[in-house]
Amino acid sequence: DIQMTQSPSSLSASVGDRVTITCRASQSMSNYIAWFQQKPGKAPKSLIYDATSLQSGVPSKFSGSGSGTDFTLTISSLQPEDCATYYCQQYNSFPLTFGGGTKVEIK
């Protein structure tokens, strides 16, 4: 099984800051990585697929990068509406697995 280790588990940043969340896979894999945003009481929303592709309708302030075992989600300029928990997920092989989540708050 591919384990996804996400860091940090939480972060607090100021409005306008650049925020980076990382996800490390337990083994090298193709770019079948997705990132999701989940706000309290709501379903997850897909932001990024195939490590770098922006899902339709998602603002360009979100971007994904990485390869091999290390992947990154970046929010270029943090806004209050970005407060949420973010998850990475691999769909390279079964079982499909998620990272533990990163809770993003405004300082």
Place this chain on the structure above:
Amino acid sequence: EVHLLESGGGLVQPGGSLRLSCAASGFTFSSYAMSWVRQAPGKGLEWVSSFSGRTSSTYYAESVKGRFTISRDNSKNTLYLQMNSLRAEDTAVYYCAKASGVIIDFGYWGQGTLVAVSS
């Protein structure tokens, strides 16, 4: 516009059964893989099961294998999850998810349905 609507959740006793449904609209249902993902209260996301769109292959997490069965009725644009021998640790919000394309991923999500297993 893609729309996924889960139903069938509720309170069930340990050892009991429940069948979840996910009604889909806004896309050609038979062409896409569909999945179930769950989230226990206050916890992260856990993949449960997937049903491929092209090959009719099914996949399960070890935690539910042998107890849960995923199925789909393409004539009704509906995905199902039959859950038997339910345990307290199956308590969660269950989400239905549609693949973005050929690969089994979670491009679109429903709003979820809560399953509570308790005596």
